[in-house]
Amino acid sequence: MLKEFRNYIAENNMLEKDSRVLLAVSGGIDSMIMSDLFIKAGYQTGIAHCNFSLRGSDSDLDEDLVRKFAASVNIPFYSIRFDTHGYAEKNGLSVQMAARDLRYNWFEKIRIQNSFDYIAVAHNLNDNIETLLINLTRGTGITGLAGMRPVSGSIIRPLLFATRNEIEEYCKKYRITYREDRSNAEIKYTRNRIRHLIIPELKNINPAIERTLAETLIKLRETDDLLSRFITGIRDAISVADNDKVTFEVLQLHNYLHEKTVLFELFSPFGLSGSQTGDLIDVISGKTGGQLFTSSHRILKNRNKIIILPSGKLSESSYKIFSLEDMDEIPIISSSELIDITDSFVIPDTKATACLDEKEIEYPLLIRKWKDGDFFYPLGMKSKKKISDFLIDIKKSLIEKDKIMVLESGGRIAWVIGERIDNRFRIKSATKRALIIKSIP
Numbered sequence: 001m002l003k004e005f006r007n008y009i010a011e012n013n014m015l016e017k018d019s020r021v022l023l024a025v026s027g028g029i030d031s032m033i034m035s036d037l038f039i040k041a042g043y044q045t046g047i048a049h050c051n052f053s054l055r056g057s058d059s060d061l062d063e064d065l066v067r068k069f070a071a072s073v074n075i076p077f078y079s080i081r082f083d084t085h086g087y088a089e090k091n092g093l094s095v096q097m098a099a100r101d102l103r104y105n106w107f108e109k110i111r112i113q114n115s116f117d118y119i120a121v122a123h124n125l126n127d128n129i130e131t132l133l134i135n136l137t138r139g140t141g142i143t144g145l146a147g148m149r150p151v152s153g154s155i156i157r158p159l160l161f162a163t164r165n166e167i168e169e170y171c172k173k174y175r176i177t178y179r180e181d182r183s184n185a186e187i188k189y190t191r192n193r194i195r196h197l198i199i200p201e202l203k204n205i206n207p208a209i210e211r212t213l214a215e216t217l218i219k220l221r222e223t224d225d226l227l228s229r230f231i232t233g234i235r236d237a238i239s240v241a242d243n244d245k246v247t248f249e250v251l252q253l254h255n256y257l258h259e260k261t262v263l264f265e266l267f268s269p270f271g272l273s274g275s276q277t278g279d280l281i282d283v284i285s286g287k288t289g290g291q292l293f294t295s296s297h298r299i300l301k302n303r304n305k306i307i308i309l310p311s312g313k314l315s316e317s318s319y320k321i322f323s324l325e326d327m328d329e330i331p332i333i334s335s336s337e338l339i340d341i342t343d344s345f346v347i348p349d350t351k352a353t354a355c356l357d358e359k360e361i362e363y364p365l366l367i368r369k370w371k372d373g374d375f376f377y378p379l380g381m382k383s384k385k386k387i388s389d390f391l392i393d394i395k396k397s398l399i400e401k402d403k404i405m406v407l408e409s410g411g412r413i414a415w416v417i418g419e420r421i422d423n424r425f426r427i428k429s430a431t432k433r434a435l436i437i438k439s440i441p
Contacts, residue, residue, distance in 0.1 A: 001162065001170045005037045008161040012150040015118065020044045021156075022078075022116040024107055025069075027062035030122035032069070032178040033167050034159050038120065039073055046076040048110050048119075050103045052084040054095065055181070062179050069177075078110050096189075104155075111154060123148055123157045126164040129213045130194050132220075139274055141264060143228075146221040163210050231265040246270070247329070248306040253284050270308050271296035289334035289440055300331050300440070307331050318368035327437065330367060332405060332417065336437045347427055348436065354407065354415040356425040358433040362410035367417070370406045376413040377423040387416060394419065407437070 009015055023038060025031040025047045038045050049066040051059050063079055070077035088098035107119045128147040135144035150157055159167070171178065187193045202209045238252040256262045264277045271294030272280060283290040283301050291300040298311045309331055319330050327336035338358060339345070347355050374387040391401050407415040414425045418439045427434055 001166065002037055002040055004161055005158060006041055008150070009041075009158050014151055014156045014158060015043065018044070019117045020046075020115065022046050022048050022107065022111050022114070022119045024103070024119060024121045025049055025066050026122075026181075027065045027179045028122075028181055029171055029176075029178040030124055030127075030159060030167060032176050033170055034120060034122040035069070035073075036174065036176055037158075039075075046078065046110075046114060046116060048078045048107055049080075050099075050106065051079065051081040052099050052102070053081060054084055054099070055183070058179075058182070065177065065179055076114070078114075080106055108154065118154055118156045120156050120158055122159050124159045124162050124164055124167055125210060125214055126195070126199070128160055128217060129199070129210060130191050132213065132217060133194050133198060134190060141261070141268065141274065142220060142224045143268070146224040147217050149221065161214075227265065231262070234262070235266055244310050246308040248308075250284060250301065250304050250306055253306060257281055257285060267294075267299070267308075270294055270299065272299075289438075291440070298331065302331065302334065303328050305329070318366065321365040321367065322363055324435075332367070332440050334438045334440050336435070339434055339436060341427070341431050341434055345434070351419055352439050354417075354421050354435075354437045354439075355427055356414055356421060356435045356437070357427055357431045358435050359431070360409065360414070360425045361435055365414075366408040367405055368408065369402075370404050370416070374406065374413060376406075376416065379421050379423050379426055381423055387413070390416065390420075 015021065021038060021043050023031070023035050023045050025035055026049065035045075035047065047066060047070040049063055051063045053059055055062075067077055067079065082099075082102045084095060084099050084102065087093070087102060088095050091098065091101075093101065110116070111119050132145060132147045135147075148157055148160065150160055170176075183189070184192065185196075187196055199209070206212055239246055239248045253263075256266070260277050260281075263280060264272060264274060267280060273294070276292065276294060279292050280299065283292050283299060284306060286301060288301055288303050291298060293299075293311060296311060297308050300307045300309075305328060307329065319326075321327060321330070324336060324338060327333050370387045370391075372388060375384045376387060376390075377384050378390060387404075387406070391404065396404070404419070405417045406413045407417055409425070412424065413422055415421045415437070
C-alpha cells in the first residue's frame with residue numbers, strides 16, 4: 001500500500017518532496033492509516049484533531065488517542081473543541097454540515113498559521129463511491145457524479161485509491177491502533193444505508209463493483225473537466241465580471257433556453273441548484289424585475305441584462321450613476337426613462353416609482369444605504385425630516401430599515417427608494433421633462 005500511496009500522490013501531482021502537510025486525524029481507522037503512510041513516506045507533517053463534543057466520553061478518548069500518537073512519533077499536534085450543536089442551531093445547519101464547516105475552517109486557519117502547504121483528509125475509495133451514489137440519488141450534474149477530487153485547493157485526498165477492505169488489511173498487518181465510531185454502524189444516516197445495504201447488493205451483481213466504479217469516477221471526472229472548459233469558454237464570452245457582480249446579456253442567453261444542462265452549468269457557480277433551472281429560464285425570458293435567489297446569490301433581470309450579486313452584499317452596495325444608461329446596471333432598479341411632460345401626463349401613484357423633475361437632477365447620482373444624520377423634505381412638506389424619524393413614522397422594522405436605500409443628487413437626497421421622493425424634486429407646473437425611475441418592490 002505504501003507504494004500505491006506514493007504512486008497516487010505522484011500521478012495526481014499532489015505534493016513536492018519538501019511539502020509540509022497538515023494531517024486531519026480523527027482517530028478512526030482511515031486517518032490513522034493515512035498518518036502511518038505519511039510518516040513512512042517521509043513527509044513533513046503535523047496532526048490536527050477536532051473534538052466535536054458529540055459523543056460524550058468517546059469524543060475525549062478519540063482526542064486522547066490522537067494526542068498520544070502524535071507525541072509518540074514526535075509530530076506537532078493541534079486540537080480544538082467545538083460546541084457543534086450550538087453552532088448548528090445558531091446557523092440553521094444540520095449537525096453534520098455544522099461539523100464540516102467547523103473543521104474545514106479551522107484546518108485552513110491552522111494550515112496558514114503554521115505554514116503548511118496542504119491539508120490531507122482520509123477519504124477512501126468507498127467514501128467516493130458512496131458520494132457518487134448519494135449525489136445520483138438526490139439528483140446532480142456531471143460535477144456531482146465525478147465525486148471527490150484528489151486535489152481541491154489546499155485539500156488533498158491521498159487515500160482515494162484504497163478500498164475500505166485494503167485499509168483494514170493494512171491495519172491488521174501493522175497492528176495500528178484506532179478507535180471505531182459506533183455511529184458508523186447506524187443505518188439512520190444516508191451514507192451508512194448506502195454502505196451497509198446498497199453496496200452489498202451491488203456486489204452481488206458485480207463482485208468487482210468497487211474497481212468498476214473507481215474507473216467510472218475517473219471517466220466522469222475527465223468528462224467534468226472537458227465540460228468545465230467548454231462552459232467556462234461560453235461564460236467568458238457572454239458575461240462580464242466586475243468585482244463581485246457578474247452581468248450576462250439576455251439575448252445571448254436566449255441561445256441556451258432550450259439547453260438546460262448548459263444553463264445549469266453556466267449559473268451553478270452562483271449557487272443555482274438543478275431544481276431552480278426552470279425558474280432561471282422564467283427570469284431570463286420574463287419581464288424586467290424578475291429575480292431568483294439561490295443559496296448564495298441573487299439573479300435579477302434588468303432590461304436586457306441578467307445581473308448576479310452575492311445575496312449577502314446586496315444591502316451594503318452603493319452605486320454611482322454617471323448617465324441614464326448606468327441605471328441598467330443597478331440591481332434594485334427595474335427601469336428608468338426620461339419623458340416629456342404633456343397635458344395628458346399623469347404622475348404614477350406608487351411608492352415604487354419616483355417621478356423627478358429633470359432640471360433638479362445633477363450627475364453623477366449616487367444610490368447608497370441611508371445613514372444616521374441623513375434628511376430630506378418628504379413630498380408635500382416644506383420642512384426637512386431626518387430619515388431615521390421618517391422610517392419610524394412609517395413603522396419600518398429594524399430589518400426593513402437596514403435595507404432602505406436612497407438616491408442622492410448633488411448631495412441632496414432625491415428619493416428614499418421605494419418609499420417617498422423629496423419635495424424639492426417633485427414635478428412642478430413649469431417642469432418640462434421628468435425622470436421616472438422604478439424600483440424593485
